[in-house]
Amino acid sequence: NDSMDTAAKVSELASAKGYDLVVAGVPKTIDNDLGDEEFTLIDHTPGYGSTARYWMSIISDANQENQAISTSECVCVLQAMGRSSGYIPAAARLADPDRRMPLQIYTVESGHNLESLHDHVNRQLGMTGRCIVVVSEGFDVGNIGAAHDRFGHIEYGASKQATAQVVANYLNEQGLNARGQASWQVPGVLQRSTSLCLSSVDTEEAFEVGRKAVEIATSEGSGYMATMLRNPGNSYQLYYDKVRLEKVAVSARQLPKHWLNSDGLDVTDDFIRYAMPLVGEAWVEIPLENGRPRFSRLKREFEQKKCSEYIPLLYRD
């Protein structure tokens, strides 16, 4: 995790140089890939619950659409974020916990490839004449002309090709076992920005974990990340705690193996029990102004710059 890794390094450096600086981390990633697969460092990350709700919502809708249009578009391919971790595509299952839809989920962890995907989609088409395919942006489809961010990680949203595109083209070229074609959609930034799909649970927890980070910084000193952990038991209860930054800095979790079902096309009920409480129940209230969402409008006032221009050490003459 880049942010926590950076925070850990800054904290260590400040401490080594005797510089009086308190660094506290606040977790945040829709990918939910921070921490360990046993969920002892953090249960889930703020942002994930809302993105999961987005997927629950759009898959419910896309299934209605696909029912109506399937004779001309029998396969609907949708690309989910999450890089090499399958928590986001897995959330599509929340739209259909009783497994009534012809839904297949291709995570990075699934072990599938284009060929086996094609076989499984055609098998589904043979049964239902239509199929909804959710594919992770990191699902291996060969060279997509990857772009990179400043941390050196792949930035799928700016890459030359999209994974869903390669999947749909492959399906259309190899042939489909039903009337119609495969269409492809890349919601991209919409899955992390759609205010209508904010989870009320996520919204509250994000605020609380930020508050906790301030508490930790004030009372415990430098080098911690505020974290959220789940009490054991069937009812969803969260508590806030702290964890050393170094511990989360190096961690990057995927879906636990036992949350994938045997054919690799679905997640298990254990995943549903884990993720369902995070998406909340009712829709959040979005204040409207002439029918449009009313966001806070910040007046940006900048202090006059006081230091001379900063030049990194290695770039100085």
Place this chain on the structure above:
Amino acid sequence: NDSMDTAAKVSELASAKGYDLVVAGVPKTIDNDLGDEEFTLIDHTPGYGSTARYWMSIISDANQENQAISTSECVCVLQAMGRSSGYIPAAARLADPDRRMPLQIYTVESGHNLESLHDHVNRQLGMTGRCIVVVSEGFDVGNIGAAHDRFGHIEYGASKQATAQVVANYLNEQGLNARGQASWQVPGVLQRSTSLCLSSVDTEEAFEVGRKAVEIATSEGSGYMATMLRNPGNSYQLYYDKVRLEKVAVSARQLPKHWLNSDGLDVTDDFIRYAMPLVGEAWVEIPLENGRPRFSRLKREFEQKKCSEYIPLLYRD
């Protein structure tokens, strides 16, 4: 318009053969490209208001997102449906009628190409460091490996490449006048299926125009389409009427020229006055069941087939 064209042909054939069949058309397309550019045949088509609301909503959200992420993704490219007609991308303007966002809209009608788009985006980046680009799927970017539907029209959702993709790749390759990259999103079917963005106005009108079609079929005979027309004046008032199917069958409208502003990157206030009443005010109520949208569940019962298999005339021995 394929459906109305087919309806007109069926009506004519039935009449010519003396077959007692009443054909009535019900308009429906999110593209709003049915009718004439003077809006005398139909003011707008059912479906358009909800898709327009989708664009109003996601551009409001995407602008918030882009403000936060612009140092790594300075350009957010979003692809709108609508084939060769710009009503859908134009609806992005409804998110920002006061023109505060760095928003550029590239319709088919705009007369722009990749090169001029690149120039205009860089000019915007020079001023604001970020830019939101809405591009029509039919905007000319060269060969996208177009797929076709059974009417022979381009089916952009199943084509090998997406217009937004070509635009973003071009921008990233030619160079951007700000820090960060261009990312691209293709909402595809989500812009016509997102139930949260249903317009209450559209929902009601769609029902009423269907009712009108039944009335016409019962009392006026074959060969009409039910239509919706707007009373003159500043307050939005619609009335329902009929129009001969042949008249709408051949029509395919674009944005009127005078609704595009002089640099071709925006629509005028006349468009806003036209489209704003169609998106409705409050959000519609989506009934929930365990946090998920609850759609009607139809029990599909089919009658036993009574006729022998139908073989089209030209395929008979």
